[in-house]
Amino acid sequence: DAGVTQSPTHLIKTRGQQVTLRCSPKSGHDTVSWYQQALGQGPQFIFQYYEEEERQRGNFPDRFSGHQFPNYSSELNVNALLLGDSALYLCASSLQGMSQPQHFGDGTRLSIL
Amino acid sequence: GENVEQHPSTLSVQEGDSAVIKCTYSDSASNYFPWYKQELGKGPQLIIDIRSNVGEKKDQRIAVTLNKTAKHFSLHITETQPEDSAVYFCAANAGGTSYGKLTFGQGTILTVHP
Numbered sequence: 713d714a715g716v717t718q719s720p721t722h723l724i725k726t727r728g729q730q731v732t733l734r735c736s737p738k739s740g741h742d743t744v745s746w747y748q749q750a751l752g753q754g755p756q757f758i759f760q761y762y763e764e765e766e767r768q769r770g771n772f773p774d775r776f777s778g779h780q781f782p783n784y785s786s787e788l789n790v791n792a793l794l795l796g797d798s799a800l801y802l803c804a805s806s807l808q809g810m811s812q813p814q815h816f817g818d819g820t821r822l823s824i825l
Numbered sequence: 826g827e828n829v830e831q832h833p834s835t836l837s838v839q840e841g842d843s844a845v846i847k848c849t850y851s852d853s854a855s856n857y858f859p860w861y862k863q864e865l866g867k868g869p870q871l872i873i874d875i876r877s878n879v880g881e882k883k884d885q886r887i888a889v890t891l892n893k894t895a896k897h898f899s900l901h902i903t904e905t906q907p908e909d910s911a912v913y914f915c916a917a918n919a920g921g922t923s924y925g926k927l928t929f930g931q932g933t934i935l936t937v938h939p
Contacts, residue, residue: 754929811857816868
């Protein structure tokens with residue numbers, strides 16, 4: 713049973729650059745959510761995609777954008793990177809609907825120099 | 826929006842003892858409360874969850890209790906083992922238009938000493 717897979721595992725960028733992170737959901741799941749986890753903190757919700765549309769968004773600027781493909785995989789894009797964007801970016805997949813369990817991948821560690 | 830507070834931030838127990846982690850939430854519309862275990866270098870792993878129509882749920886050595894009136898929920902681990910050492914996060918999922926969004930607590934570092 714393939715779980716949630718994310719790529720790459722690590723990434724180093726410089727300020728001002730842009731980055732794209734990728735996520736493949738668990739088999740059978742149709743909804744993907746993205747979270748940012750700063751060191752020593754709990755994950756913070758960025759946004760959720762279902763049926764190739766952004767359904768919900770957390771308190772993140774427009775520099776953060778995403779996409780979902782017909783096969784349910786997803787990308788997270790961040791433009792004009794800031795030092796404060798350094799974090800672990802987590803993807804979670806689930807079925808759409810109320811109170812559906814979200815299953816996380818191991819994340820992409822993004823470091824901004 | 827929803828706010829989740831988690832205590833304690835660190836917890837140290839001897840192998841075989843019980844461990845309890847507590848969380849409070851602010852949004853009375855929240856109706857789903859998962860708990861995650863995160864090991865070093867890994868993503869959060871769902872270990873147990875509870876919905877607002879249930880007061881308690883148990884899975885082997887792990888149990889979760891929910892008090893909707895007081896807006897708090899707790900994780901109980903019995904007969905702790907060294908492999909239980911990890912960071913534990915509680916989360917709440919509000920209903921209505923926010924049902925897809927999980928709000929997490931700040932985490933508890935659990936250390937189980939052999």
